[in-house]
Amino acid sequence: MTFLPTTVEMLARARVDLRMGVPVILTDGADAALAMAVETLRPDRWNDFKVQGAITLALTSRRAETLKARAYDGDVARIQVPASADLVWLQALADPADDLNTPMKGPFTSDRGGSTKLHRLAIALSKSARLLPAAVLVSVERPAEMAQTFGLTVLPHAATEPLLQDTSPLHAVAAARLPMDASEAGRLHVFRPEDGNEEHYAIEIGRPARDKPVLARLHSACFTGDVLGSLKCDCGPQLRGALAQMGSEGAGVLLYLNQEGRGIGLANKMRAYSLQDQGFDTVQANHRLGFEDDERDFRLGSSILRQMGFGQVRLLTNNPNKIAMMEKTGVQVTERVPLQVGENAYNQHYLATKAAKSGHFL
Ligand SMILES: Nc1nc2c(ncn2[C@@H]2O[C@H](COP(=O)(O)OP(=O)(O)OP(=O)(O)O)[C@@H](O)[C@H]2O)c(=O)[nH]1
């Protein structure tokens, strides 16, 4: 039946479920669990959830490290949730906002042994829903029946996990001429992924030759820097500097990738900023929230460039990882063009941290 949703479609639905505080069912052969994101748990749902059986809280080992909880399974920790636990307890484990005020949250008991597949999947789903990477899970005996009764989304691990690892195919949906300050010969192209996630944009300046290296920039969305002129980072000046350089050379392509906050979303980036106000640097803040330093997928960039016919770039960047990812995914970087603009009193520490911890060129 063609109306039956595919796994990609079920995955898109599951993201919305988690954002709305609706549980999803994860399966792996005979194993099945009901899972919910901690960030969007509501008291009524929690009351119904907690009576289903023994509850496990899945966190990343990054978050577990801050909480001094054991992670026996590499990147995932499975913390036993005591019967007395309430939403405040769970949310304090998921969200580091109050860590400094209440540093002693434990001791915690972590599970070891057994399968971690569903826990890892629940965390990956929470991340892809741009929520805090924390989920509660409880085993269920009759997943199909439960799904049917409550109209819940079911995701089989084997089919879902590869989709979360891969870059969804992107399709050009519309393009039009866009005269800009930097160049009157601008053209904006919109690319839409098949997985229902954010669209990404390519701004083409002039008509760059496809058989020569093009001046290119992979810019990640930064609402605070790009739109508001925030002084905490260098994104605004980098965006305008790259476009200006393309304008003065008469050709170039700037990809505007909607991966706000290095892929954690604006809400989580604001949580990270709030931790930075408590004294943590940009990398430490991401880790305390349970994220890696950088959660972006730069394969998106090479996919768009290749679709537009560009195989070689002169890349405007200070980030060696962007160069490595381009090369790995089939776009040759013939030259790195430095983009050092916008340093100020507020972002000096941020730029120094990126150089020291993320290997950025100075
Ligand atoms: N999580 C997090 N993201 C941040 C912070 N400051 C800026 N960002 C995000 O970091 C990204 C910066 O993107 P880019 O300018 O492409 O960054 P880059 O990796 O430094 O590389 P180049 O600019 O090419 O040298 C944007 O998505 C910003 O929203 C922060 O403190 N925490």
Ligand SMILES: [Zn+2]
């Ligand atoms: Zn920024």
